[in-house]
Amino acid sequence: MRTLTKLDTDSRRARRELHDQLQGSGPLARHTVDSQSQRQAGSASFHESAQKHVTGKAAYIDDIKTPADALHVALGLSPVAHGTLTKLDLEAVRQAPGVIDVITFNDVPGHTDIGPVFPGDPIFVDQEISYAGQCLFAVAATTLQAARRAVKLAKLEIDEQPASLDPVAATEREEFVRPTHVQERGWLENWGSIWKAYASVPPAQTRYPIHRPPPPPAAPT
Amino acid sequence: MATIEFLLNGTPKQCDVPPDTSILTLLRDHLGMTGTKEGCASGDCGACTVAIRNPSDVEACFQSINACITPAHQLNCRHLVTIEGLAQGNQLHPAQQAMVECHGSQCGFCTPGIVMSLFTLHTTQQRCPTPLTPERLEAVLGGNLCRCTGYRPIRDAALSMQSLPWQAPQWFDASLPAVSAPDPERVEENASLFAQPTTQDELTRVRRRYPNARLVAGATDLWLENTQRLVELDQLIDVSRVNELRQIEEATFQEQSGWWIGAGVTYTGNIVNASPIGDTPPVLLALDAWVELANADGSRQIPLSTFFIDYKKTALAADEVISRVFVPKLTDTATLRVWKLSKRREDDISAVLGAFCYHLEAGVMRDVRIAFGGMAATPKRALATEKALEGQPLSKTSFQAAQQALDDEFTPMSDVRGSQLYRQQAARNLLERLYLTLCAPNQEVMLHAYAH
Numbered sequence: 167m168r169t170l171t172k173l174d175t176d177s178r179r180a181r182r183e184l185h186d187q188l189q190g191s192g193p194l195a196r197h198t199v200d201s202q203s204q205r206q207a208g209s210a211s212f213h214e215s216a217q218k219h220v221t222g223k224a225a226y227i228d229d230i231k232t233p234a235d236a237l238h239v240a241l242g243l244s245p246v247a248h249g250t251l252t253k254l255d256l257e258a259v260r261q262a263p264g265v266i267d268v269i270t271f272n273d274v275p276g277h278t279d280i281g282p283v284f285p286g287d288p289i290f291v292d293q294e295i296s297y298a299g300q301c302l303f304a305v306a307a308t309t310l311q312a313a314r315r316a317v318k319l320a321k322l323e324i325d326e327q328p329a330s331l332d333p334v335a336a337t338e339r340e341e342f343v344r345p346t347h348v349q350e351r352g353w354l355e356n357w358g359s360i361w362k363a364y365a366s367v368p369p370a371q372t373r374y375p376i377h378r379p380p381p382p383p384a385a386p387t
Numbered sequence: 388m389a390t391i392e393f394l395l396n397g398t399p400k401q402c403d404v405p406p407d408t409s410i411l412t413l414l415r416d417h418l419g420m421t422g423t424k425e426g427c428a429s430g431d432c433g434a435c436t437v438a439i440r441n442p443s444d445v446e447a448c449f450q451s452i453n454a455c456i457t458p459a460h461q462l463n464c465r466h467l468v469t470i471e472g473l474a475q476g477n478q479l480h481p482a483q484q485a486m487v488e489c490h491g492s493q494c495g496f497c498t499p500g501i502v503m504s505l506f507t508l509h510t511t512q513q514r515c516p517t518p519l520t521p522e523r524l525e526a527v528l529g530g531n532l533c534r535c536t537g538y539r540p541i542r543d544a545a546l547s548m549q550s551l552p553w554q555a556p557q558w559f560d561a562s563l564p565a566v567s568a569p570d571p572e573r574v575e576e577n578a579s580l581f582a583q584p585t586t587q588d589e590l591t592r593v594r595r596r597y598p599n600a601r602l603v604a605g606a607t608d609l610w611l612e613n614t615q616r617l618v619e620l621d622q623l624i625d626v627s628r629v630n631e632l633r634q635i636e637e638a639t640f641q642e643q644s645g646w647w648i649g650a651g652v653t654y655t656g657n658i659v660n661a662s663p664i665g666d667t668p669p670v671l672l673a674l675d676a677w678v679e680l681a682n683a684d685g686s687r688q689i690p691l692s693t694f695f696i697d698y699k700k701t702a703l704a705a706d707e708v709i710s711r712v713f714v715p716k717l718t719d720t721a722t723l724r725v726w727k728l729s730k731r732r733e734d735d736i737s738a739v740l741g742a743f744c745y746h747l748e749a750g751v752m753r754d755v756r757i758a759f760g761g762m763a764a765t766p767k768r769a770l771a772t773e774k775a776l777e778g779q780p781l782s783k784t785s786f787q788a789a790q791q792a793l794d795d796e797f798t799p800m801s802d803v804r805g806s807q808l809y810r811q812q813a814a815r816n817l818l819e820r821l822y823l824t825l826c827a828p829n830q831e832v833m834l835h836a837y838a839h
Contacts, residue, residue, distance in 0.1 A: 221479070
């Protein structure tokens, strides 16, 4: 919010006026509950990990002690959002101090598409680069610093293409992530048989309560 | 390798680590203390906040610092307090207790840093209680980002922690036996080095002996070369303990009285760093400041406007340091206006910064000095723009001429902070803002509210 303000009253006054709105004028959060009635509806409990958070004892993945011989992995990422990878020269990366191994798309023996629901999420770039930061290769080294430094030695050649950054223009070009589908209400040819199937299941045999659909509407005449 | 001797949560410690080790790396990787978190690794988010104090200065309070960009060797003879040190057994420190009671943590990753900022506030309040105004809380917590809890419960914790009972543990005031630092002059010229001279004489001698060493004080920019660009910094000279560089005085310079003279260490770093988007250089240029460059043989004084030569290139010779900055005090009739344009109000680098110094004499602009940051490869005086305004009446025409001159004399670059067009337009608009401000002296364009 950019406005003209009288200087004779000074910016402090404007700040004061907005103070309650900026900072909130209600009571302290801890005063809004009766601490005697813990663990009841309408009362607050402390975060179960709060003590660990405030003492630094909450262990995150990065805090787990690594074995003495653990290798550290750093990833080589695409610097461009869209293009074709035409050359990936990792010789200098392999030769860098501390590097144990370097892998690319061609080193993955099993599935290379790790899309959990639909295909379309390659674990490494084969040729087509579809977003900035897409993974090109991985380096394992004796220290994280060695792995990160080695990544910088890769020689990349990319045939860069324009990035798709405008959703409206992308829709016009029909650049869809997934095939389009349509949801609509109306008469379903086999409505009657679906309802019959639902209605015929005895309640005792269902693991979950079945929400029974209403009887089928009359077919259009 | 070089040895650091310091106190860690009241216990004396000795560590041998390379010169470019940060306090965070020392804690997490070398000492296995993982309570302090690495968030951004660039001094922006505050997840790694720790508290540090000089135990030999009884007056000194703990100060919050970002462990990720502070050299571990600056801990020499200092007391470092981390999140692991606050609780005594099961007894939480008030900063911790209040954060629990006010529901101040959610994912908890920023929490250790926030607790440490509150800890330094708590110890400062214990020594010298002062009202916790919103401005003060902003200053204390402005360097700590939280992306899930929100700041209100954290503010509540800050406001309520003082009322919780607390007794300072004995180790709080622990002192360190005197440490004998190795004589940097006896270290091999190519060996790794972290020198901590205490006098300017020592500093200039070490500078001459190690021309490839980098100077460090606050490390806010230098350390990013290590954490982001992975550059090895194996020879460092810490200027933060040089006595002469810590003084500021009012004195006569160039046969004129009323100059502020001093160095102020990290302030000088902001100049010598020569970033085109540093905050203070355009201001100092508009004030017509001078700098003194010293080496082991002597010193020379030059106007700051001749100091910046090209992108990150300055008049400083390999064996020289900035020993003093000379800043003229504004005369009673002169005005200095500075506007910084950045994407966030706190903790951000400017896209464009304009500094305007002038005085109005019967409606005519006099002694106009204008400087910009973000408009060229160096912080730069806008000489043609100044000329367009000098001696001119306060009028739309003269400011339009100045805007035209500004367009002609600057060709800014496009980068992540702003395109060339944006920068040109923004700089023109700052001149427009100056004109509007001068036309209506009791009105000012300002930013009231901002998004957190």
